[in-house]
Amino acid sequence: MNHDRPNEYPIPNTMKAWVLGNPEELTLVDKPVPQPGPAEVLVRVDAIAVCATDVEILKHGLPALIDGELPFNRGFTPGHEYMGTVVRLGPTVDEFEIGDRIAVEVHAGCGRCQRCREGMYTSCLNYGYRDKGHRANGFSTDGGFAEYAVNNVNTMVHVPDDMSDEEATLIVTSGTAMYGLDVMGGIIAGEGVVVTGPGPIGLMGVGVAKALGAEPVILTGTRRRRLETGKRLGADQVVNVNEQDPVEAVRHITSGKGAQYVLECSGAPNALNEAARMVSRGGRICLAAFPADPVPVDLAYLVRNNIYVFGIRGEGKSATHRAAALMAQKRFDAKLIHTHTFPLAEVPTAIKYARERIEDAIKVVVKIREG
Numbered sequence: 001m002n003h004d005r006p007n008e009y010p011i012p013n014t015m016k017a018w019v020l021g022n023p024e025e026l027t028l029v030d031k032p033v034p035q036p037g038p039a040e041v042l043v044r045v046d047a048i049a050v051c052a053t054d055v056e057i058l059k060h061g062l063p064a065l066i067d068g069e070l071p072f073n074r075g076f077t078p079g080h081e082y083m084g085t086v087v088r089l090g091p092t093v094d095e096f097e098i099g100d101r102i103a104v105e106v107h108a109g110c111g112r113c114q115r116c117r118e119g120m121y122t123s124c125l126n127y128g129y130r131d132k133g134h135r136a137n138g139f140s141t142d143g144g145f146a147e148y149a150v151n152n153v154n155t156m157v158h159v160p161d162d163m164s165d166e167e168a169t170l171i172v173t174s175g176t177a178m179y180g181l182d183v184m185g186g187i188i189a190g191e192g193v194v195v196t197g198p199g200p201i202g203l204m205g206v207g208v209a210k211a212l213g214a215e216p217v218i219l220t221g222t223r224r225r226r227l228e229t230g231k232r233l234g235a236d237q238v239v240n241v242n243e244q245d246p247v248e249a250v251r252h253i254t255s256g257k258g259a260q261y262v263l264e265c266s267g268a269p270n271a272l273n274e275a276a277r278m279v280s281r282g283g284r285i286c287l288a289a290f291p292a293d294p295v296p297v298d299l300a301y302l303v304r305n306n307i308y309v310f311g312i313r314g315e316g317k318s319a320t321h322r323a324a325a326l327m328a329q330k331r332f333d334a335k336l337i338h339t340h341t342f343p344l345a346e347v348p349t350a351i352k353y354a355r356e357r358i359e360d361a362i363k364v365v366v367k368i369r370e371g
């Protein structure tokens with residue numbers, strides 16, 4: 001441990017941070033730089049990606065929850081898909097050194113509930129209760145639309161020198177896709193995987209599935225440019241659902257057999273019914289997106305065909321570490337989904353680009369520090 005070494009990163013007393021007031025109201029303020037406790041470090045945030053969940057939090061509050069309450073007017077800093085540099089170590093920390101580049105997982109969980117103990121810390125039973133020890137930066141504790149953030153050592157992965165800051169912000173998105181493939185059983189090599197919906201998680205799902213040896217990887221969606229990006233990430237076949245029936249297309253590509261897995265990332269109202277008809281009997285479906293309203297589902301078809309349906313919340317069971325490893329090994333090019341970059345002062349514009357998909361924005365990154 002190097003607690004006594006002079007710190008080459010001067011740490012100011014205050015920092016710039018965006019805080020959430022009323023719904024949709026973000027203000028850039030000066031806040032005290034937080035202090036890391038035991039098992040925590042201070043991270044200088046270098047870059048952060050905007051996520052659809054950030055948009056959701058600004059509008060509705062949930063899934064952010066501060067001490068059991070909605071996050072409005074509590075001085076809360078959102079933002080959860082960030083990376084940066086370790087600049088101060090809390091007591092007992094020897095897992096990281098000052099100067100390490102890291103990317104974050106969102107959820108530390110509470111570490112004491114049944115789900116955390118099972119590795120399902122994204123489904124922590126004490127979610128949103130800081131006094132019970134729960135930490136999920138950008139959800140129940142301060143996040144990364146700021147110059148500094150405090151992270152538990154359990155929520156960080158090392159970033160290799162040859163990976164850019166922008167790319168490293170995408171590690172957690174890949175981790176979510178990895179978690180979806182994990183919960184379906186993770187036996188991917190040689191099996192057909194359909195990814196429905198070419199949003200950020202879907203596109204990373206294509207990259208991860210291909211890197212794990214899936215064959216064929218089929219991506220369905222509506223936007224031609226995103227489907228092309230999917231091909232570059234490793235999709236063997238893409239299906240434009242405006243031009244082709246996606247169930248028929250998948251059946252055709254798999255010689256009538258159907259795929260083993262569907263990773264559902266579209267949130268379309270009929271997605272589960274279609275996914276059920278894309279998999280073979282006994283196949284598995286993971287829902288990583290959902291429609292806003294309740295939808296009818298053909299349950300009889302699922303039961304008669306012994307189809308398993310899973311839902312995931314975030315990126316549990318250290319999936320982020322496995323995704324980071326694949327990215328470090330350059331097994332797929334996550335950078336392809338990074339489309340726009342803004343500085344810290346322009347977070348509201350960055351969020352607007354992501355929300356309205358201006359210029360077909362996929363992943364919008366806020367670069368807090370140059371270099």
Ligand SMILES: [Zn+2]
Pocket residue numbers: 051052053054080081
């Ligand atoms: Zn996210």
Ligand SMILES: [Zn+2]
Pocket residue numbers: 109110111112113114115116117121123124125126127
């Ligand atoms: Zn917990």
